[in-house]
Amino acid sequence: MSLGPKTVLARKIEDKMCDVGMDGALTTVLSSITSVYEEGCHLTSPLLEYKAHVELFKKYNVDVALCDIYVMxxxxxxxxxxxxxxxxxxxxxxxxxxxxxxxxxLLTRGDPTTLHESFSTRFYNRLIFPLRMAWIAYPEFKALTKTKERAGFESEDGYTNIFWDDSIKLINSVFGLESPRPVGPLVEYVGPIIPRTYQPLTEDLKQYLDAHSRVAYVAFGQIATATADSLTKVLTALLENIEQGSIDGFLWATVLSTKNLPETVTTSSKKTYIVSDMFNNANPHARMVNWAPQCAVLHHPSIIMFVSHGGAGSMHESLFAGKRLVIFPFFADQPGNAWTIEQKKLGSRFDKNTPQHKINQIIRKVALDEDGQMQSNVERYKALVQIHSRHGMIRGADIVEEVAFLQQNGKIPHRYEVSREMSYIKAHNLDLYAVLFLILAFPLIALYKIITIFAIKAIQTITRQKKLKSL
Structure with missing residues (x-):
């Protein structure tokens, strides 16, 4: 199973993913993948991704490979x-x-469905935005294709790999968090897969959480980060809510956000907070650490909410632990997850354009949950996630075994729809509808012809009679 070595691809993109949005995320990922293959054209290091995979497959006589979508x-x-x-x-x-x-x-993913979208939004998302993204990404697609050809790969359509059509897709999610819909025989939902064991809290973090009862946990993932302005707004909102009593503390695992944090923050009460005090444990209610054992933190009873980037893993872990969410999404699946959380009333969301006072209100609303509706919904989805996570790994393992034993030259034809062997016309019964149309249309055409003939004859008769009278 390959998620891609962080030393090659992830290292190339993590410093560039600062609040880049969909446009920037797409071009950054594509250019980074291209650079990996570009290196493969000139270097012979076994650490290069493609050659490393080939050697690994040969060494262990691999029967089935599990590849993350980004590990081409x-x-x-x-x-x-x-x-x-x-x-x-x-x-x-x-x-x-x-x-x-x-x-x-992923490029147009916002609201997961078109249910609440206006005509203009649907028109833009379906017809205009894909063309815009294709225009933006075309140079990267072209560079990637040419680079792969120089590296010895057959030509293919950039990152939209046609060979995906022949492979099973294991989805680490579940209907409810994804919009229910019919899917093909190569799509398998096996999630959410949640780790059963995890690193415990450090004694320092445990003491901090034990000393509080209404703590907000904050973490924005390990790939992208927000701008200094966005981080300042989030930090200000948390401190404002501590002052107002909505929460009595927060724990922030900064990871990549550390470098963009401000030195000080001043709230509306004119009180100034020093950020370094939050790292040095000098502030009794605001705690920042470079990293935290997320599962252990979320399972602590003092945590009442999770302020997150909305990555699928974080969303699953939060719901598994029964915690409300506030989502600040960046790109990829995160905007869609943010919409889901808000629409299912499991929390709320904001973005980089949300004003300070509104973020303050969102944190307060989710923290207090005055009518208890959010937590009630979270408990329902907690059951959903826990039920499906119980046997997720077993379901996934069954599919891997199925592929290993039934594959033929790298293909799994027993999973392919029979429509692959038919013409488009036959597969969609267009020939039947065409014949039915002709059958129904023939009497109408015949009747039209008959009426036309009689009409012409009647007109001719009337014309002759008029001529005779005129004589």
Whole structure:
């Protein structure tokens, strides 16, 4: 199973993903993937992703490869060696999981469905935005294709790999967190997969949480980070809510956000807070750490909410622990997850354009949950996540075994729809509808012809009679 070595691809993108949005995320990822293959054209280091996968597959006589959607080198190595590969995804974003009323494309993913979208929004998202993104990404797609060709790979359509059509997609999610819809036979929901064991709290963190009863946990993932302005607004909102009593503390795992944090923050009460005090444990109610054992933190009874970037893993872990969410999304699946959390009334969301006073209100609303509706919904979804996570790994393992034993030259034809062997016309019964149309249309056409003939004759008769009278 390959998620991609952080030393190669993730290292190339993590410093560039600062509140980049969809446009920047797409071009950054594509250019980074291209650079990995570019290095493969000139270097012979076994650490290069593609060659590392080939050597790994040979060394261990691999029967099935599980490749993350972004690790193209894993898929290329498996395909060339005729090893079946299974794609792993956080959301079902492939075309065999798409419907006209859902937004599954990561590039246009906002509201997961078109239910609440206006005509203009649907028109833009379906027709204009994809063209805009294609225009923006075209240079990167072209560079990636050419680079892969120089590295010895057959030509293909950039990152939209046609060979995905032949592979099973394992989705680490569940209907309810994803919009229910019909999907193809190559799409399998096996999530949410939640770790059963996790690193415990440090004694220092345990003492801090034990000393409080209404703590907000904050973390924005390990790939992207927000701008200094956005982080300042989030920090200000947390401190404002501590002053107002909505929460009695927060724990922030800063990870990549540390470098963009302000030195001081001043709230509306004119009180100034020094950020370094939050790292040095000098502030009794505001605690910042470079990293925290997230699962252990979320399971602590003092945590009442999670302020998150909305990554699927964080969302699953929060719901598994029964915690309300406030989502500040960046890109990929996160905007869609933020919409889901808000629409299901499991929490709320904001973005980089949300004004300070509104963020303050959002934190307060979720923290207090005055009518208890949010927590009631969270408890329902807690059951959903816990039930499906119980056997998620077993379901996934069953599929891996199925592929291993039934594959033929890297393909799994027993899973392919029979429509692949038919013409489009036959597969969609267009020939039947065409004949039915002719059958129904023939009497009408015949009747039209008869009426026309009689009408012409009647007109001719009337014309002759008029001529005779005139004589």
């Amino acid at each position: 080198s894993c898929m290329d190595a498996a395909r060339i060696m005729k090893i079946p590969f299974i794609m792993t995804l956080l959301i079902a974003g492939s075309k065999d999981a798409a419907t006209p009323y859902t937004n599954v494309d």
